[in-house]
Amino acid sequence: MTEIKAVGVVGSGQMGSGIAQLAAVHGLDVWLLDTDPAALSRATKSSTTNIHRLIAKGQLSQAAGNDALGHLRCSSNLEELRMADIVIEAIVESEDVKKTLFLELDRIAKTSAILASNTSSISITRLASATSRPCQVIGMHFMNPPPVMKLVEIVRGADTSDTTFYATKALAERFGKTVICSQDFSGFIVNRILMPMINEAFYALYTGVATKEDIDTGMKLGTNHPMGPLQLADFIGLDVCLSIMKVLQAGLGDNKYAPCPLLVQYVDAGRLGRKRGIGVYDYRAAEQPKKG
Numbered sequence: 270m271t272e273i274k275a276v277g278v279v280g281s282g283q284m285g286s287g288i289a290q291l292a293a294v295h296g297l298d299v300w301l302l303d304t305d306p307a308a309l310s311r312a313t314k315s316s317t318t319n320i321h322r323l324i325a326k327g328q329l330s331q332a333a334g335n336d337a338l339g340h341l342r343c344s345s346n347l348e349e350l351r352m353a354d355i356v357i358e359a360i361v362e363s364e365d366v367k368k369t370l371f372l373e374l375d376r377i378a379k380t381s382a383i384l385a386s387n388t389s390s391i392s393i394t395r396l397a398s399a400t401s402r403p404c405q406v407i408g409m410h411f412m413n414p415p416p417v418m419k420l421v422e423i424v425r426g427a428d429t430s431d432t433t434f435y436a437t438k439a440l441a442e443r444f445g446k447t448v449i450c451s452q453d454f455s456g457f458i459v460n461r462i463l464m465p466m467i468n469e470a471f472y473a474l475y476t477g478v479a480t481k482e483d484i485d486t487g488m489k490l491g492t493n494h495p496m497g498p499l500q501l502a503d504f505i506g507l508d509v510c511l512s513i514m515k516v517l518q519a520g521l522g523d524n525k526y527a528p529c530p531l532l533v534q535y536v537d538a539g540r541l542g543r544k545r546g547i548g549v550y551d552y553r554a555a556e557q558p559k560k561g
């Protein structure tokens with residue numbers, strides 16, 4: 270089995286920055302890549318703050334924290350990934366953009382390297398088809414935020430080898446995660462079930478069933494969810510939710526997956542959720558969701 274010592278992460282947004290932090294804290298060499306220098310500097314700032322917070326809480330020794338910070342390198346040059354044993358892609362949820370990246374990664378990464386995708390919904394088999402190494406391509410779907418959430422959903426494409434699967438599973442377990450395994454169908458397990466619920470919450474809001482606060486309170490207290498579906502959508506990113514609904518609709522071919530027009534309108538308006546300061550709720554004035 271490939272021993273993973275060096276990890277490349279492409280995309281330094283919400284997910285990529287968290288995955289890179291997780292890998293660095295677990296003693297791996299990490300290269301974090303993004304085409305947007307502002308995203309890289311936000312990622313560096315948040316990882317540094319988070320690692321210092323772990324040290325302050327006594328969850329990480331000062332020495333281990335310094336090591337983690339030393340292990341984490343940021344770059345906008347994909348060629349840096351040639352030393353990685355695994356590259357985890359966490360860029361925008363678009364099949365075409367991801368395929369273009371996988372083609373490049375296939376050229377750059379060493380022949381033994383695993384190419385993993387953190388995609389929420391896109392076919393691993395189709396991403397693998399952009400490479401000359403489909404047996405080394407796999408879905409490694411972290412939950413948000415990666416350092417905190419306990420689950421990794423592993424998705425095997427049609428040609429993913431056992432060696433690739435067990436090496437990826439071992440890495441997730443090294444990160445302290447519980448692994449579930451999904452076949453390669455749109456949305457896999459978690460988003461196949463979660464996203465239609467979030468979409469339905471948008472329909473409830475769109476058709477005037479209730480206010481956003483009552484929809485969220487209903488699902489929090491009525492079904493014991495830690496946050497309501499509209500708050501969760503803001504946390505995930507409304508653009509990400511919309512992309513996943515489109516993948517479900519195209520892949521599963523059923524009208525029940527049609528994205529709610531209100532979700533589409535919010536994305537068109539740039540109301541992408543917490544990362545933009547406004548989504549279903551307005552976060553610009555205060556930390557907590559407020560009426561708006």
Ligand code: NAI
Nearest residue numbers: 280282283284303304305308359360361362388389413505
């Ligand atoms: P994000 O929008 O926060 O970050 C995406 C980053 O990728 C941006 O910094 C952007 O500059 C960068 N990027 C875009 N194209 C690139 C390219 N060609 N090369 C290098 N960098 C590029 O998105 P987020 O939320 O981190 O999602 C990333 C992936 O993770 C998506 O596939 C998404 O479906 C998946 N995901 C998202 C979750 C969430 O809760 N937001 C949960 C689990 C998976």
